[in-house]
Amino acid sequence: MTENEALSAKALTLISHKLRTPLSIINGYSEAVLSQAQKEKFSPFTTKALHEIYKQGNRMSLLVEKLMSFNQVANADPATLDKQPVNLKELIKECAEKAIAQEGTEKGVPPQQTGGVKRGTFIEIDCSSQLTLTVNGEMLKLCILELLSNAIKFNNKLEKTIKVQGTNHGDSISIAVRDYGVGIRPQDVSKIFEPFYQVDDYFTGQVSGWGLGLPMVQRVLDLHRGSISVVSNRGLGSIFTLSFPL
Ligand SMILES: Nc1ncnc2c1ncn2[C@@H]1O[C@H](COP(=O)(O)OP(=O)(O)OP(=O)(O)O)[C@@H](O)[C@H]1O
């Protein structure tokens, strides 16, 4: 890393940390006031405004977290990467729960209400409970969560089904995330791994993000000498497959 790159990475970490604290205070208060609004019957306008503040504040927090994760992964050194055996099924389950909770927060549903909200997202997991993989567990979680959150975001159906499959091929282990969402046009597939690239279509402005998730996943796979591939059909959905050599 050059001196300038090290300085930019440090600046990004510092900015993200500084944004994190005030945002968590704003989000904590908006959640508390929202729960009060339910009990005390605030006016519809006040309740709507509070929901919007809660939603946008949490979206901003997710953006800051993504920026921090991207920065951390981009600057990680493959020679000193901390790798441990992880149980793949358990790790996928944890990511699936987090992805569903995150979807609620992005829509402006506070955590105490999610139990009462009809869930429209189903994540099916097909993976042997014996499957273990020696990787940096935190980075693998970031990857699976990213693919799941994309599968949820780029899908305008009311009921969303996502399938995650973990397979042992003998010399490698693959993790495939399949969705039935909007899909990606062939001309965009090669570009979606470029930092800050977001497909410019009718979704623009409706979903939050930086265009940093997939470049981050690509970098994690590079750090593990693995690979990522995509098969997608516009209108039918996509399959993103991560492959880790054994
Ligand atoms: N499962 C998917 N279905 C359809 N399009 C997708 C899918 N995953 C990614 N894309 C397209 O690829 C683009 C890049 O994805 P990426 O995850 O890098 O960024 P993002 O999700 O827009 O933002 P961020 O990940 O920073 O929150 C997306 O903006 C979207 O257009």
Ligand SMILES: [Mg+2]
């Ligand atoms: Mg993303």
